[in-house]
Amino acid sequence: MSLGKVDGQAGAARLLAAGHWDTGMCLEAVWDTIGAGTSDAPGAYQTAKDWWNRCPASRKHLGDRNPPAGALLRFSNGTADGHICYSLGGQNAASTDKPSAGLTGRTTIADIEASWGGRHYEGWTDWLGGWDVVNLGTTTTISTNTKGTTDMLIGIIGKKGARRGGSYYVSGGVAHYIGEGIPAGVPTYTDEGEIAALQHVISGLA
Numbered sequence: 525m526s527l528g529k530v531d532g533q534a535g536a537a538r539l540l541a542a543g544h545w546d547t548g549m550c551l552e553a554v555w556d557t558i559g560a561g562t563s564d565a566p567g568a569y570q571t572a573k574d575w576w577n578r579c580p581a582s583r584k585h586l587g588d589r590n591p592p593a594g595a596l597l598r599f600s601n602g603t604a605d606g607h608i609c610y611s612l613g614g615q616n617a618a619s620t621d622k623p624s625a626g627l628t629g630r631t632t633i634a635d636i637e638a639s640w641g642g643r644h645y646e647g648w649t650d651w652l653g654g655w656d657v658v659n660l661g662t663t664t665t666i667s668t669n670t671k672g673t674t675d676m677l678i679g680i681i682g683k684k685g686a687r688r689g690g691s692y693y694v695s696g697g698v699a700h701y702i703g704e705g706i707p708a709g710v711p712t713y714t715d716e717g718e719i720a721a722l723q724h725v726i727s728g729l730a
Contacts, residue, residue, distance in 0.1 A: 525654075526654065526655070526656045527560075527561065527563075527564060527653075527654040527655050528561070528655055528656070529656045529657075529658045530558045530559050530560050530652065530655045530656070530657055530658070531558070531559070531594070531657075531658060532558065532593070532594025532595060532596070532610065532611075532650070532657040532658065532659055532660055533593055533594035533659050533660070533661055533676075533693075533695065534558075534559075534594075534659065534693060534695070535554065535557045535558030535559065535594070535610060536557075536593070536610035536611075536612060536618040536677070537618075537676075537677040537691070537693040538557040538558075538693075538702065539553060539554070539557045539609075539610060539618045539619075539620070539628050540618050540628060540629065540677050540691075540707040540710060541677070541691045541693075541702040541703055541705065541707060542557065543627065543628055543705055543707055544626055544627055544628065545620045545621075545626070545627075545628050546626065547621050547625040547626045548621070549620065550572055550607050550608050550619070550620045550621070551570075551571060551572045551574075551575060551608050553620045553628070554596065554609065554610065555569075555652070555653070558652065558655075558657070560652055560653060560655045561655075563653030563654055563655075564653055564654025565578065565653070569653050571605035571606075572598070572605050572606045572607055573600070573604070573605045573606050575598075575608060575653060576598045576600075576606070576608075576646065576649075578653070579649050579651050580651065583649045583650060583651040584646075584647055584648075584649050585647045585648050585649065586646065586647040587645075587646075587647050588647055588648060589615060589633060589645065590615065591611040591613075591647075591648035592611060592613060592648075592660040592661055593611055593612050593613035593660065593661035593676070594610065594611065594657065594658075594659055594660045594661060595610070595648040595649065595650055595657065595660055596608060596609075596610065596611070596648060596649050596650070596651075596652060596657060597609050597610065597611055597617060597633065597636075597645070597647075597648050598645075598647060598649070599636055599637070599643035599645055599646065600643065600644045600646050601640070601641065601642065601644065606643070606646075607619075607636065607640075607643060609636070611648060612630065612676075613661055615632055615633045615634070616630060616631070616633075617630070617631050617632060617633060617636060618631075619631050619636060621640075622635075622636075622639075628707065629707060630707070630710065633645055659695070661676075676693075676694055676711075677691060677692070677693055677694075677702075677707075677710050678691070678692050678694055678699075678710065678711050678712070678713065679691055679692075679707075679710045679711065679712030679713065680692055680712070680713055680719060680722075680729060681712070681713065681714045681719075683716075687719075687729065688701055689704065690702065690703050690704040690705060690706060691703055691704075691705060691706050691707065691710065692728070692729065694726055697725065697726055697727065698726065698727050699726050699727065699728035699729045700728065701728070
């Protein structure tokens with residue numbers, strides 16, 4: 525029985541926008557940013573390994589190296605806790621402790637595999653402690669000539685007395701303001717012509 529639905533791509537955007545997170549707290553970071561409430565087994569999820577072990581086999585996409593944006597990724601390292609983070613599509617990821625300890629940032633599956641003494645990519649899932657992870661996409665690109673923009677995080681430079689600068693989560697052609705900071709690696713628009721073009725296809729950037 526599902527406890528409800530949580531938005532995977534919105535969670536990834538919030539993690540990137542956070543900029544910082546206590547090192548080694550990857551499961552906490554995903555749980556908090558995705559907005560999941562109490563799990564299906566309170567107290568049972570202390571580590572990323574606990575989450576993966578309790579994940580139903582039918583919800584695991586083992587070995588699939590092309591997870592959709594917003595999916596949850598699992599990396600193991602022997603008997604230790606391993607790692608959980610978000611997919612950004614295109615084998616990219618939003619993770620804690622990237623680009624360095626205590627930070628949150630954009631990285632890749634291959635980079636995580638080569639990090640922290642080596643990690644093994646197990647696969648991805650759309651399940652988190654009884655919650656269904658929804659709003660999974662395919663890519664992290666954006667177009668200025670279509671209403672069907674793919675969900676993603678973008679940065680916009682503000683305009684004095686008019687537009688708020690900072691990070692925006694774009695979903696379904698609507699931009700949602702997250703905060704002033706723009707995480708490293710996030711596509712950032714500074715040219716007024718480009719921003720004007722975006723405003724024609726995305727509401728909420730005025």
